[in-house]
Each structure stands twice: as C-alpha cells, then as structure tokens.
Amino acid sequence: MNQADLIAHVADAVGLSKADATKAIDAVLSAVSDELMTGKDVRLNGFGIFSTTERAAREGRNPQTGAAIQIAASKVAKFSPAKALKDRLNGAS
Numbered sequence: 001m002n003q004a005d006l007i008a009h010v011a012d013a014v015g016l017s018k019a020d021a022t023k024a025i026d027a028v029l030s031a032v033s034d035e036l037m038t039g040k041d042v043r044l045n046g047f048g049i050f051s052t053t054e055r056a057a058r059e060g061r062n063p064q065t066g067a068a069i070q071i072a073a074s075k076v077a078k079f080s081p082a083k084a085l086k087d088r089l090n091g092a093s
Contacts, residue, residue, distance in 0.1 A: 036077055046084040053078050 001009075003025070011021035032050055035042050042050040057073040081089075 044082075046082055048079055048081040048085055051078050051080070052076065 007018055007021045007025055010016065010025060011018045014021070016024070032042050036050060036052050039052060044050075052075050055074050055076050058071050060069050060071045061067070062069055
C-alpha cells in the first residue's frame, strides 16, 4: 500500500473526500515526525510505538572497490509493534 492507496482507504472508511483524507493523514504524519524530531516517543495503543535511536559511527565497505569507508553516526526512526498488532498478524483473536 502506498500513500495514495492509504488516502483512498481512509476516505472510503470514514466518508471523507480524498482532499480531506489527505489533510488528515498529512497532519498525523507531521505530528509523528515532529515528536520524533524532539526525541519523544509516539505511542499508539494497540498499534505500536514509534521512537528514535542512535546509530553509532562504524566502518563499512564500498561494494564496488572493497575500500573501507567511515559511516557517520546518525539518528534513525524505529517502530515496535504492540502485542495486539502482533496477535492480529499471527491470527490470534
């Protein structure tokens, strides 16, 4: 599913126009991004937790030449699914 599919699904499920569904989805994604940028977690009950973590600097390899390169430290987004989502994916009621 891509963003256009998600917009169409939300619009149909809630009875909104696609323009209104687009605004709603954009607002949710913006709120999640803003919270992650400040280092806070976003907890959605029954769905999961979005958080950030630090990735340490490390040495990697250029796949074309095999030469060693330094990969800089960075922050990455992480998602941990809730138990309810895991159960749903695995067929539990």
